[in-house]
Amino acid sequence: MHCSSPKMVCETKIVADEHDAIQGTKKDSIIVSSSQMWTSSTPAPNPLEENYVRKDTVFIREFERTDHVEVRRIFYEGIMERIPNTAFRGILQQSQTQFLYVLLTLMCFVVSKSLALTCCAPFVLMAARYFYSSKVIHNYLACALQTDMADIEEYYMKPTGSCFWVAVLEGQVVGIVAAQGREDDNTVELRRMSVDSRFRGKGIAKVLGRRVLEFAVHNNYAAVVLGTTAVKMAAHKLYESLGFRRTGGSEDYMLPGMSGSPLERLFFQIRYQRYRLQLREE
The missing domain is CATH 3.40.630.30 (Gcn5-related N-acetyltransferase (GNAT))
Known part of the structure; x- marks a missing residue:
């Protein structure tokens, strides 16, 4: 680190x-x-x-x-x-990331053919953002x-x-x-x-x-x-x-x-x- x-x-x-x-x-x-x-x-x-x-x-x-x-x-x-701010507010300033997440959600539907699973995809992506924001910022704090x-x-x-x-x-x-x-x-x-x-x-x-x-x-x-x-x-x-x-x-x-x-x-x-x-x- x-x-x-x-x-x-x-x-x-x-x-x-x-x-x-x-x-x-x-x-x-x-x-x-x-x-x-x-x-x-x-x-x-x-x-x-x-x-x-x-x-x-x-x-x-x-x-x-x-x-x-x-x-x-x-x-x-x-x-x-910074953890919730970076995870949730930050994405509003990142148009490329928004596009990528939309693409991943569409790919989820194409692969799974499941509307329920596709609807869950954005929440999974946001949860992953929160997890990694927490991980990185805790590491920064430790430094x-x-x-x-x-x-x-x-x-x-x-x-x-x-x-x-x-x-x-x-x-x-x-x-x-x-x-x-x-x-x-x-x-x-x-x-x-x-x-x-x-x-x-x-x-x-x-x-x-x-x-x-x-x-x-x-x-x-x-x-x-x-x-x-x-x-x-x-x-x-x-x-x-x-x-x-x-x-x-x-x-x-x-x-x-x-x-x-x-x-x-x-x-x-x-x-x-x-x-x-x-x-x-x-």
Whole structure:
């Protein structure tokens, strides 16, 4: 089972709006309440004072060892949501796979001459998609939980140019995001963004994304890049709202943890898309 991280290849350069580039340092924390944002380097009310903190206040800070269990839980639950999304929603984006499944259903009728068996064929195909989606995504999770998500400090906190943040709401970790610097092309990759499903719809993901952009600007990276296999359009709209532009992708992507067997390729297909936000020209 191959567990390496997916490679990012970005081609198109898009210049970001200046108002999206907010200065911040790796050690800064961010307090967000309603529509206002502060960094810890500017005057702001103390977020630890109970008479100040409101229920809608989201506090962005660096990862700490005590966050490990909650971080892994949020990551795990977010990835597990991909199983039904990939198996059922994903097929709506795969016209060739739809055609192939229709052809297989017709072949079932030609061979069996049984209307009942033919009617069962689509359900069997969908069950097979769910089985292989579950198998592949569990393998992917095993890879991630044995590599960077097993030792966040080693992968993200110790290396220069990388970092890992958590979003805290009412004292509870509700979201995560990472930035991993790449010296070869002077870019930083936005990784591992996920928000607890119970706290979605509050703009937490956007605040986490902006934290990565601030980090990239402060550390003089030329661009922020990311790769995603998300099926839901909401994720893609989020990236675009942050200023990212799609630069390419693959319809036949090999997710880390895939074996590449014929049956796996028949019942599991995933679309991989690359995004880039150019911060400055080089």
